[in-house]
Amino acid sequence: MGETEAEADVETSAEAETKTGTETETGSASRADSEANAERIEGTTAATESETISETASLTETPLRVDDLHKSFGGITAVDGASFDVESGSLTGLIGPNGAGKSTTFDLITGTIALDSGSVYFNGEDVTGLPPHATARKGLVRTFQIARQLADMTVLENVMLAPQHQSGESLWRSVLPFARRGIRREEGELLTQVWDTLDFFDISHLAHEDAGNLSGGQRKLLEFARALSTDPDMLLLDEPFAGVNPTLEKRLLSHIHELREEGYTFLIVEHDMDLIMDNCERVIVMHQGRVLADDAPEAILEDEQVIDAYLGGTV
Amino acid sequence: MSTSPDGDADTIAAGGETDQETPSVERGDSASAGPDNEGTGTGDTVGSFFDRDITLILAVIGGIYLAYLLAGLALGFEARGLINVVARLTFLIGVFSMLALALNLHWGYTGLFNIGVVGFMAVGIYTMAMVSKPVGTGGSAQVPGLGLPIWVGIIAGVVVATLLGLLVALPALRLRADYLAIVTIAMSEIVRFIYMSGQFQEFTLFGAQLGTGGGSGLILNYADPLAALLAFLGLSEVYDGLVGAVSTVIPNNPAPVVNQFVYAALLMGFVAGFYWLLKRTGESPFGRVLKAIREDEDATSSLGKNTNRFKIKSFMLGCALMGLGGILWYMGQGAVTPLSFRPQITFFVWIALIIGGAGSNTGSVIGGAVFAAVLFEGPLYFRNLVVRAFPVGNAPTTFGEALSPLLSALDVIPLIAFTLDNMSTLRLVIMGVVLVLIMKNRPEGLMGHRTETASTIDLSRPERRETRSDSTPATAADGGRSDG
C-alpha cells in the first residue's frame, strides 16, 4: 500500500472517528493528530516520538543526578557514597566487577529498595525515596538483572500491561458498559502498537506463550520491550543483552542508538566490555560501592585504578 | 492487506454514515469492530470462547441436576421431594459459586490469601439484619432493629463488609501471603466473638435500639424478602398463579416448596451477575494489573503501577461480594447465629475455588457447583438414597459397637450403618482428603490450566488495517493522558 493511499485511509477513518465517537471523550481525535500519527506506523517507538522530543526539549542537560548514595545490608556495605550524573540523550555504561553495587544502585535510584542516605534527582526534581511506581511514572524506568517476567501471563499481556495512563485501569470504567466501549477502543489501538513492539523485538511468534515458558534471552527481550512500552524518558537497563543472540543484539543496539537520537537517555549495566566500549560515549566504573572512574571509554581503558580493580581485585 | 481498496472506497462513498458497520462486518476482528456493537462485536474468537465457557458451566450444572433427579426418580421420590432436592441443590450451588467467585478475585487474580471469608459474610448479614429488623420489642426474646426496608439493609450490609475490607486491607495487604492468611482468619474469629458476646446483645446507637442478639443470634423477623421483591416488581399475582399451578402437582401446601425454588433460582441470577461483573473486572486493564501483582508485585510497580491501590480496590470489591454472598445465604433462613460463621465455611469456599482452579471465573462457578453437589450435599444425598434402597436398621451408637461385629463375626453391616449415620461428619473427612489430593496432583484445579486473557478484546494480531490502527493512537494518547 502506497503512501498516498495510507493517508487517504487515515482521513476517512478520522472522519468516522469524530462522527461516531462523539459520545466518549476519546472520540475527539483531531485530524491533525491522526495525520501526525500516520508517521507512527513505521515502528513501535515512533508512536511516542513526537511527544518525547517536545518533552525532552524542556529537560535539563543531566536528567539523572545521583549524589552520595549509601546502602548497607546488615553490616555489609553494598553502595558506599556513589555519585554520578548522566547526560541527556546519552548512552552511558555502568560497569564494575561482581558485587560492585551496580544493581543495588539501580534499586536505590528507582526506589525498589530504600536508601540509607544520599539523594537522586531526575529531570531536576528530587525523587529520593519515591516508591518505584512513582519514579516510573516520572519517566525513569528500569529492567532487572534477572528478568522479572510475569510468568503466568502471556507475552502479549506482559507488554499490554506496560503503557501508562490506561484509562481501563480504573475499575469502574472497566466494568460499566458505557465506559467500557472507550476502553475497548483504546485497547484495540494499544494492541496494534504492542504487536509492532513484539515484531521489533522479534518475539511476536511467542505472543500467546506464557512468559514463564520463555528462554533466558527471550525473557530479557520481553522485559526490554515492556520497559520501552511504558514510554519512559530514561531507561536503566540491567544487563539487557544477557542470553540474547548476537544478531538480535546488534539490532537492539542500533535501535538504542536511534532512540537516543530521539532524546531517550540510557544507562546500561553490562559485562561485555567490547560492547560498552564500542557503544557508550561515557563509562562509569563502580568498585566496592563507589564510583572509581567516570570518563570516555578510551580514557577508562587506560585508567590504572580500573585495571587494578578488574585484574587485581579479588572480588 | 486482505481488504481490497474497494472496501475503503465504499466507506468513502457512504459518506461516513454507515461506514462503521461495513468494515466491521467485513473484517470481523476485534480491533476494528468499533464501539457500536458492544455486546456482540468482541470478534468471533472471543465470542465463541465466551459461549464455550457458558456452555461448560451449564453442562456441568445440568449434569449435576440430571444425576440427582435420576437417582431421586429411581428411588421413587415424589414431586415435592424432587422439587425440594433441586431447590436445595440450586441454593447451595448458588451460594458456593458466588463466594468462590469473590474469593477468586482475591486469590486467583490478585494473589491475596484471604481466609477470613466468613467474617465478611457475617458482617454482611448481621448488619443487614440489624438494619432491617422491626423497631421495638416484638416479644421477650426479640432484639429490636432499625426497621428500615430490606433493600436498605442489604446495601448497608454490603457497605459495612466493604469498609471492614478496607480496615483490614490498609495495614495488612503489604504482608506476606501466610501472614495475611493468619491476620484474616484471626479477624474473622474476632468478628464472630463480637457477635457471640453478650456485650452487644442489645445496645443503643444514636437513640435507636438495636443489637446482635449475642450467642442466641437474631431472628430474622422482617418481611419475607421474596414476597417483598415480588410485591415491588408487581409480580405477586403472577407468583400466586405459579403457586396455584404447582398445587396441581403438589396438592398439599405448595407455597414453601415454590418459595424455596424461586429463591434458589433468584440466587442463580446473582451468580450470573457476579460472573458478569468479575469477568469484566478480570478481562480489562484493571484485571491485567491484578494478575501482574499476583505474579510479581515489584516488577509491576517498576512499570509505574501503584500496586497498593489496586490491591485495596480488589480486596474491597471482593469483600463487598462476600458480604452480599453472606446476606443472600442467610437472608431467607429465618435466623442467624454466630455458630454459622465458624472458619470451616471459609475453607468450604476455598475447597470450591481450588477444585475449579484459582484464577478462572468459569472455574470458580464450576468449582462451586461441584463442591456443593458432590462434596457438600452429595454424601448426605447418597446416604438418603442408600438408606431408602437398603434399610440397614438402627445404626450402632459408637464406633466400637460398629467395629466389633466386623472383627468377631465378619459382619460389616453395623459398620456401614454407623458410617451412613455419621455421614455428615465423614463428608468433612472426604473434603479434606480431596483438598490434599488436588493440591498434590492437580494444583491448577480439576479442569487443568485455563487461560482467561486479561483484556477487553481478543489479543490476536489485528489485520493490517492502517485505516483504523493509526488513527487510534491519537485517541489513546489524548484520551488516556488527559484523564490519567
Place this chain on the structure above:
Amino acid sequence: MGIADTYSDGRRYVVDRPFALVVGLLVILLAVDFVDGLATGRIAVSDVATLVWDGLMQGLVVGLAGIGLSMTYSILNFANFAHGDYITGGAFSGWAVTYLLAGLGRADVGSLLLIGAGGSVFGGALGIGVTATPVAVLGGLVIAGLFAVVLALVIDRLVYRSMRDQEGISLLIASVGVAFALRYLIAFVFTTENRGVTDAGGVPEVRGYLLDGFVTVSAHDATLLVVAVGLMLSVHFLLQRTKLGTAMRAMADNEDLARVTGIPTERVVRATWVIGGALTGVAGYMFVLWKGTIGFNDGWLLLLLVFAAVILGGIGSVYGAIIGGLVIGLTSSLSVLWIPSDFARAAAFLVMILVLIFRPEGLFQGRSTA
C-alpha cells in the same frame, strides 16, 4: 546531650517505632487502671494471682505446642494448619491408653479405647488423676508423644514430602485439607461430644491464703508445670549441644546453602517432625489433663493461639515460642481484668495481628526464614 538532641531522639523514636509507642502508652494506661483497681479494692490480689497462674498454665501448653509449629514453620517454610489437629490426635491417643490402663477389667476394652464415647465409661468413675492413677497417666503421656510423632511422620510421607519444592502457600492449603481430614476422622471415631476425663473431685489441691483470698494450685497444675518445663529444657540442650541443633539452625537460615554444605536435609526434616510431634502430642495430653475435658475441636481452638505465640516469639525461635506462649496465655487470662471475658481470645488475636503488622519478625528478633 542537649535538649534539642533529646527532642530529636524522641521524635525519631516516635517516627521509627510507632508500634512501641502505642503499646507503651496502652500498657501505662492499663497499669494505671490496674493500680487504681488494687488501691480501691476493685481488684483482689488473690484473683490476680489466680489469673496469673491460670495464664501461666495456658501459656505452657501453648508454648510447648508452639515449639513444634515454630520448628516446622522455619525449616519446611510453611504454616502448618494441621498442627492443631496433631495436638488433638496426640491427646486422644494418649487418653485412650490412660483409660485402658486405668479401667482395664472394670469396663469393656472398646469403650475404654474410645474414651467412653456415647457415655459408656466416665473418667471420673475410673478415678483418673495423676496421684490416683499415676501409671495410667504416665503411660498415656508417653503414648500421646509417640503417636503424634508417628502421625506427623506418616502425614509428611503421604502429603508434604512430595511437595517440598512447592511454594509454602500450596503446602498451607494442603495442610488445611489434612486438618479437616484428621479432625473429623477423630470426630467420626470418638464422636463430637465434649466429655470429662478426670476425677475432678479427687485431684489433690494446695490452697494458700494470699492477702485477700485463696489461691489454689492442683496436682495437675503442678504436673503440667514440671512436664512442660522439663521438656523445654531438654529441647534447649538438644538444640544447643548437638550437631542436630546446628544443622536445624543452618537449614532454617538457608536451606539451599545447608544442602550444599552437606547437611542431610531430609534427615533434619524428619528429626524436626519427631521432636515437634512429640512435644505437640504431650502438649495435647497435658492440656486435657489440666482442663479435665476432651473434645475433637480442642487442638483447632488452640491453633490460632499457638500461631499467635509463634509469631510473637519470631518464627523459628524455640525460646521465642515458649515466651510467646506465656505472653499469649497471660494476655488472654489477664485481659479479663479490663475487658469482658468474652473477648479474652479476641485480645490475644489482636495482639498477634498488631505484631504481624508492626513487627513481623517477632518481638524477640527471632529468625524469620522468608
